[in-house]
Amino acid sequence: MPRAAEPIELKPSKVPSVVQSIHPRLKEVDRFDAGTQRQVGKFFGDLTTAFATNGKTIISIATPNGPLLSAVSRMEDSTDIDMLESTYKSVLIEAKKLGETTFQNAASGLLTPYNNQIDNFLAAYPDARDDQADRLPYPDQLRHYQKRLLEIVNTLRKGWATDWFYFGNSPPTFSTSYATNSIEAEMWAFWILSDNFKPGADDEEWPMFGDTGLKLEPIARRLRELGVIDKEYHAESWRRHFDKDLLPKQIDNIYGEVDRKDEEEAILKWAENHPRQYLGGNRMGYSPRTINQLDLTNIPI
Amino acid sequence: MQPENGPRSLKMASRWAKIPAIELDGYHGLAAFEVPRPLECGWWRQSGRSAARKKLSGPAVTAGWPPRRRSEYRKLLIAAVRRASSPDAAIKRRTRMGVPMSQRPGQLTLEKELGDFLYKVLTGSVTQEYRNQLANWEIHTNSLIACARNASKHQKAWLDWAKKDHQSSVARLNALALLGLSLVTGPGLSFYPGMCSIGWSPGSLIINTNATCPIPNGLRRLPIPSRSQFIPCPNQRVKCPGRQNRSN
Numbered sequence: 001m002p003r004a005a006e007p008i009e010l011k012p013s014k015v016p017s018v019v020q021s022i023h024p025r026l027k028e029v030d031r032f033d034a035g036t037q038r039q040v041g042k043f044f045g046d047l048t049t050a051f052a053t054n055g056k057t058i059i060s061i062a063t064p065n066g067p068l069l070s071a072v073s074r075m076e077d078s079t080d081i082d083m084l085e086s087t088y089k090s091v092l093i094e095a096k097k098l099g100e101t102t103f104q105n106a107a108s109g110l111l112t113p114y115n116n117q118i119d120n121f122l123a124a125y126p127d128a129r130d131d132q133a134d135r136l137p138y139p140d141q142l143r144h145y146q147k148r149l150l151e152i153v154n155t156l157r158k159g160w161a162t163d164w165f166y167f168g169n170s171p172p173t174f175s176t177s178y179a180t181n182s183i184e185a186e187m188w189a190f191w192i193l194s195d196n197f198k199p200g201a202d203d204e205e206w207p208m209f210g211d212t213g214l215k216l217e218p219i220a221r222r223l224r225e226l227g228v229i230d231k232e233y234h235a236e237s238w239r240r241h242f243d244k245d246l247l248p249k250q251i252d253n254i255y256g257e258v259d260r261k262d263e264e265e266a267i268l269k270w271a272e273n274h275p276r277q278y279l280g281g282n283r284m285g286y287s288p289r290t291i292n293q294l295d296l297t298n299i300p301i
Numbered sequence: 302m303q304p305e306n307g308p309r310s311l312k313m314a315s316r317w318a319k320i321p322a323i324e325l326d327g328y329h330g331l332a333a334f335e336v337p338r339p340l341e342c343g344w345w346r347q348s349g350r351s352a353a354r355k356k357l358s359g360p361a362v363t364a365g366w367p368p369r370r371r372s373e374y375r376k377l378l379i380a381a382v383r384r385a386s387s388p389d390a391a392i393k394r395r396t397r398m399g400v401p402m403s404q405r406p407g408q409l410t411l412e413k414e415l416g417d418f419l420y421k422v423l424t425g426s427v428t429q430e431y432r433n434q435l436a437n438w439e440i441h442t443n444s445l446i447a448c449a450r451n452a453s454k455h456q457k458a459w460l461d462w463a464k465k466d467h468q469s470s471v472a473r474l475n476a477l478a479l480l481g482l483s484l485v486t487g488p489g490l491s492f493y494p495g496m497c498s499i500g501w502s503p504g505s506l507i508i509n510t511n512a513t514c515p516i517p518n519g520l521r522r523l524p525i526p527s528r529s530q531f532i533p534c535p536n537q538r539v540k541c542p543g544r545q546n547r548s549n
Binding site: 088 | 411414415418419420422423424425426427428430431432434435437438439440441442443444445446447448449450451452453455456459460462463464466467
């Protein structure tokens, strides 16, 4: 007779705070597992840090204690996803203001070191001044020097793209369904670790029960849906062929229900070693943007 | 064609010298500055070389002017254009009389227009480019946050289902345990009313008690008499009313 014959009292107060904090609050950002003496992980804290890290890269042009830095620090302190969203919006707004001000200052003060003389400005760049152009008619001369100025602006843009993250890099493309599945799998891994699964009785090695009183079987069912565990039927390959949003199989020794000790341990091991991709910020990748050369033909002036 | 009847403009001169007009088009201002145009030197009015030389001055005036042949005129024109387009001449022109370009009336407009152009490029195109980049990042971030919200919603829903399923399974197991218990105790329970029906109920063995036969309602054949009908007697067994009636 399985142990479940004894009525197990569900204790809502013992539901891991990680689960409680998913919605609407993500209170537990950081968690230390006293049993294993290690850091279990940050839940949305990693996501926040990833955002903040990307936000920090534009600080090179920010003034100390400026509004952008304040916004970034507020974002790092976010404890729930709503707060994260709102603070990240404020970061983008501040970054937008700062960038526009910087461009404005650059436009206004570009000629200042050159005594406001376009002659001197052009002379600072090699080959900017063209003697041939001085013999051209005025419209052609103007056009010629406009082209030269655009070359200089293109050089400046390349420098800005190197220094400013948001200006020089583009976000990666990703499938939202796959990302949702991946984030959910990572959440399950966190949840399993947080629920502290252990054998129900001292003299028995399995089944294991978490603090919520749940066994691993219903979790494994969801992991099957997500693709982490294979569904054991002949059409599994077809399922994977047609559903590209399924996650790759990561647990391969579970047959049927989770009713053996090694199967439970496989799930626990997966939860421990599952890479934090989205929540860990690894999917917050970027690709360097191709800086298209501005020309007189493609500027809206 | 003789020079006296030659071209009256540089365009005509270039045509006459068989230099393509497009080659001279960008240089006509310079060429006109350096090369004495037929109209200016007035060689069509005066006759004789001396009169023409008298009028002319500058580096373009060379010996042999005015040319007599078309080929000579062509050579002079080409040489003048080359002189005008040399870098030395350009530098000389630009720094003529030591006046900076920005202070000359013709160049002030160029500088102002270039400054305006630079300002517009930086505050217009480049700023818009930056805004577009930020918008792309904002879309990306919003997508990620939406994915995280959906994932947490799915996980929460599944967890709720798992809890309910767990509770219902516990209830099911409890019911199963009750069923097993009833299977074990069922025969005993069914034996009890049978014993009662023959007067061997446990209550009938109890002396000096008011126990009636505790037969469940469904098994009763007759209404149970009221308590006052029984007279407690220590030496007499209390008869079950069913048996009493049956015997009657």
